[in-house]
Amino acid sequence: MDPNDRSYTNGEITVHWKPSTCIHATTCYKELGRVFNPRHRPWVNMKGAGTDKIIEIIKKCPTDALTYEWNDSSKESEKPQQLSDEALSESVEKMTGKPVEIRIMKNGPYVVEGDFSVTGADGVEKKQMVMTSFCRCGASEDMPFCDGSHRIDNFTSSCD
Amino acid sequence: MDDKKKKTAEFKVLKNGPLQVSGDFKLLSMGGKVIESGNPIFLCRCGGSKNKPFCDGSHRRVGLRD
Numbered sequence: 001m002d003p004n005d006r007s008y009t010n011g012e013i014t015v016h017w018k019p020s021t022c023i024h025a026t027t028c029y030k031e032l033g034r035v036f037n038p039r040h041r042p043w044v045n046m047k048g049a050g051t052d053k054i055i056e057i058i059k060k061c062p063t064d065a066l067t068y069e070w071n072d073s074s075k076e077s078e079k080p081q082q083l084s085d086e087a088l089s090e091s092v093e094k095m096t097g098k099p100v101e102i103r104i105m106k107n108g109p110y111v112v113e114g115d116f117s118v119t120g121a122d123g124v125e126k127k128q129m130v131m132t133s134f135c136r137c138g139a140s141e142d143m144p145f146c147d148g149s150h151r152i153d154n155f156t157s158s159c160d
Numbered sequence: 161m162d163d164k165k166k167k168t169a170e171f172k173v174l175k176n177g178p179l180q181v182s183g184d185f186k187l188l189s190m191g192g193k194v195i196e197s198g199n200p201i202f203l204c205r206c207g208g209s210k211n212k213p214f215c216d217g218s219h220r221r222v223g224l225r226d
């Protein structure tokens with residue numbers, strides 16, 4: 001377990017967040033800002049909505065960064081989140097052959113999905129990827145990828 | 161042969177500059193409209209371009225450092 005991982009509970013479910021996996025696709029806070037608000041600390045407020053609503057949004061997380069489990073262990077069977085290796089390679093399979101799409105996030109990064117390669121600023125390192133987010137604000141400490149710094153930096157940009 | 165047909169794109173990070181994209185891709189606006197699919201394109205990475213999402217050379221003024 002990564003020391004940066006965080007857990008939040010409302011007594012009924014526990015939500016886990018893995019910052020190292022988060023690509024800042026912004027789905028969670030756009031759809032449920034009362035619970036997921038990166039400007040607040042802690043950024044997850046479990047009292048902001050009911051359990052069902054929170055689960056619905058977590059299921060929309062495009063990565064495994066947000067997961068949940070029931071606190072009541074008899075409901076263990078409803079813990080659907082940990083993707084098996086099989087499911088993971090299946091989702092990679094689905095991305096492969098799909099045309100690459102670059103979406104521009106308002107005040108945020110470029111989110112890229114598909115089958116693509118990334119060559120680093122050194123011109124040497126080349127990675128094959130199927131999903132990532134690239135920094136658009138210039139402030140990331142994890143260049144060329146987004147690390148969420150656009151929020152601290154109050155980066156504003158919309159491209160319509 | 162199949163390899164040639166495979167839809168794939170290439171992203172190149174230009175040191176202290178923009179992100180060069182080539183190959184098969186679609187660049188979508190916030191509203192989901194395709195704004196670019198030809199290539200290569202150079203996407204702003206420094207946040208300073210006045211022609212976003214494209215690079216206008218502002219990274220030199222902004223002082224983007226990789």
